[in-house]
Amino acid sequence: MAASSGTAVRPVILGGDIGAYATARTFHETYGVRSVVLAGVETWAVTGSVAVDHRVVTGLSDPDLLVAAIRDVAAEAPGRTHIVLGSADWLVDALVTHREQLGDVVVPYAGPGAMAQVTDKGTFTALCRELGIPVPETVVLRAGDGPGAAAGLTFPVVVKAASTTAYHAVSFAGKKKVDRADDVSELGEVLSRIAAAGFGGDLLVQELVPGGDAEMAAVNLFFDATGCGGSRSSGGCCWRSTRPGRSGTPSPRSPASTPRPSTTPAGCWSTWDGAGSPTWTSSGTPATASTASSRSTPASAAAGTQ
Incomplete structure (x- = not known):
């Protein structure tokens, strides 16, 4: 669904890995917009993509440089809504921590307390057990x-x-x-x-949960302010990365579904077992750009974090 370049949401994605590419591709295919991807180095995952405006910004681990880089991008198009996303936990954490310094941009993540519950693997595993969700x-x-x-x-x-x-x-x-x-x-x-x-x-x-690389999947769920889902994008893993710093992370993914456009009524996924499509319950409210993400392994360990 194409959007006017003068009024469309302009995504800004931190990190140049395959997750950043997948997010940029989703925005491009659904809304016809290019995402600005800020990464410390030029990476194969996003370089040359028609969905990406790739910019190398050294020192993103420095909070002051990160804030300045985002504010500079937003200043290029003051009439557009900028939604800022991170492709790694440490980048998401930086966005949440420095949200107030970023100016007039949308940082679609929960507050520090809620984020700590779901991004700390120990706390998340305990929460899954409390809710009866199987974990290793x-x-x-x-x-x-x-x-x-x-x-x-x-x-x-x-x-x-x-x-x-x-x-x-x-x-x-x-x-x-x-x-x-x-x-x-x-x-x-x-x-x-x-x-x-x-x-x-x-x-x-x-x-260790047994299983081949193809049994892994990546799912991005987009929620509105009520906690109900508005759209999703997902893909199957072709193989896992063998680089030491990326062990266990899905490498190139095959798309498994098409994201829902913003004109589709929002709703809640009432049931989902980690395979196939979630059950969609319409709520009749428009979707917003808030986002959350999860990854699934085989159904016997659907909540195993990577």
């Missing part, structure tokens, strides 16, 4: 606790930081987004490396 067997610990703190889990297991924002700030040789351990000895080695790097935050040790 999980132990939350600190690296200094040692492998004995994960007693009771069945190997192999995976190890990942509860907060990807906090883990983003730590660098060390051999760092991975997700580590795998096939026995207690390997788990001890992983925890020792993380402890030696000085990371003191929570870690999740989870039993």
Whole structure:
């Protein structure tokens, strides 16, 4: 659905990964607009795309530079509504933290308290259990606790930081987004490396969910202010990234559905098992640009976070 370039929403997306491309493509296919993508380096995922105005901005991890870059983009088209999105947890966290400094732009995320509940993997896993949503067997610990703190889990297991924002700030040789351990000895080695790097935050040790790459999927759900859904975009995973910093992250995705345009009545997805299409219940109210996202693994572990 094409929109007037002078009045259409102008998306601004932070980060140049495949998630940024997927979001820009969704906006382009649905509304006929190009998204401004701000990334620290030129990346293959967005370079050359007709859906993207790709700009390299070094130092986005500096809050002052991030705020200035967004304000500069918004100043280019003062008559348009700018919606600012992050393609990584640490970028979303930065937007939520500095929302008031960004000027007249839309940051479609909840407040810090609600965001902490759903972006911290430990808190999110506990919330899923409370709601009866199946998750892999999980132990939350600190690296200094040692492998004995994960007693009771069945190997192999995976190890990942509860907060990807906090883990983003730590660098060390051999760092991975997700580590795998096939026995207690390997788990001890992983925890020792993380402890030696000085990371003191929570870690999740989870039993590995079996399954091929194609069993993973990515789903973006767009909600209005009432918490009801307005549109969605989703895709299946072709293969997982093998880069250490992206382990467990879906790489190129095949589109699985077409997003609903803004003229479609909003509604709530009353049921969804992580496969196929959610059940749509019309509420008769127009959709807005607020957004939330989730990822699904096989139905037996639909709430497993990556």
